[in-house]
Amino acid sequence: MAVTKEKQGCLSLIFPFLRKNDLPEELPYRTRDDFLSPAELSFYKVLSSTLGARFTLQSKVRLADVFFVARPNENFAYFNRIAQRHVDFLICDPATMKPLLGIELDDSSHQRERRQKRDEFVDRVFEAANLPLVRFPVQRAYTTQELVEKIAPHLRNALGKPAAEAPATAPAVSDPPAPAKQDSAPLCPKCNIPMVLRTVTQGEHKGKQFYGCSNYPRCREVKPVPAQRPPA
Ligand SMILES: [Zn+2]
Structure with a gap:
């Protein structure tokens, strides 16, 4: 009996289409009525009205969709550790x-x-990953004031940073050359791995080279290639 089952398992690995017909007419999925628990919903309502249109609020976000390894x-196990975990809310x-x-x-x-x-x-x-996280105890109701007090400082910092960073999509090829060695790829400041030389394929910078992170598109760090000295 067990052998037969195992054999079927093997076959379906080799011939995945064999499994297609295994599905019953009606699948046993139903929409949950408790997508957010009462506590989460109460928190969500106060927080989303506090944030207004300046920020977007997501709930139940998988950590592996927010972070990458x-x-x-070398760190495969670290992906598994975040694959099944979620953060309650993400602004x-x-x-x-x-x-x-x-x-x-x-x-x-939380106490256990x-x-x-x-x-x-x-x-x-x-x-x-340099992403702030705040914790709130579950309570019956929340006031706008207590949310603002805890959240606002982090949002101010978060909003202050992106403006100073290089734009996410456009490689900063026209920046002054970095004091990196001509022939060694710089390290990605975020991932700490050597960056790879890439060429802009379209747009006004087409043909220009830049260093990009090999984790692209999960990491969009770019660095300019040090300018080649024109022949004297
Ligand atoms: Zn990177």
């Missing part, structure tokens, strides 16, 4: 959807040891 080849810049701040609602299970370890890990993930 900087050196995936994004509505223009770019760039994540600005994570929010966790801590219910009473296992939960604490899990929370500590999530805290460290956010810290490593």
